[in-house]
Amino acid sequence: MGEPSKVIISLGGILDVTGEVIAMWILLAVITVICLAVKLKLREKPGRFQNMIETGVEYLDNFFEGLLGEKSRQYFTFLGSLFIFIIFANYSGLIPGVGMTDYVKAPTASLSVTAGLGVLTFIFLQGAGLKCGIKHYFTRFVKPIFIMLPLLVLDEIIKPASLALRLFGNVFGEEMVTHQLYEIFPIGVPVVMMVLSLLFCALQAMVYTMLVSIYLDEATETE
Secondary structure, three states: OOOOOOEEEEEOOOEEEEHHHHHHHHHHHHHHHHHHHHHHOOOOOOOHHHHHHHHHHHHHHHHHHHHHHHHHHHHHHHHHHHHHHHHHHHHHOOOOOOOOOOOOOOHHHOHHHHHHHHHHHHHHHHHHHHHOOHHHHHHOOOOOOHHHHHHHHHHHHHHHHHHHHHHHHHHHHHHHHHHHHHHHOOOOHHHHHHHHHHHHHHHHHHHHHHHHHHHHHHHHOOO
């Protein structure tokens, strides 16, 4: 449970390509094609496709601005990319056949992938804190009193770990429940679960990036 799928391609034991990696490659290729298509077809008077993309970007911009205020624009690239990858990865699990074979797996249903996102989030938060100044970065670990240092350092490590476990547990659990219901009630109930999953997948991406934004606000908060 939660283990990576079997190795599909092995390059001398140096690089092992699993179902999750294949799914990530496909997702990144799709996202890249969409971005290039939007960039090449930008018009002053947007068409339906451009208008849909701009509406999504505007929603994300307002969402992060509500959490971070004016400084949201400074970190929008990372936060927006994180949200887009997670929601695409979550929705990939709804594609027929994904997760039912060892060759293609929904990335966020694997602990190794969500752990990777957690590591990236940890590096991002530390980098954002350091950009506010070395003194600010280290001072926040000894407030309100110096004895809090070990606990605050531990808390800084636990934050991305909890994000990774939460995302993995929710997505993997949802997939397992849907799969089990399909075996028990092959007609009707799984369809209802898949409809609910459309909302659930978006909610998980929103919760993850919302928590990252809150941690980011704490890391960059100045007097």
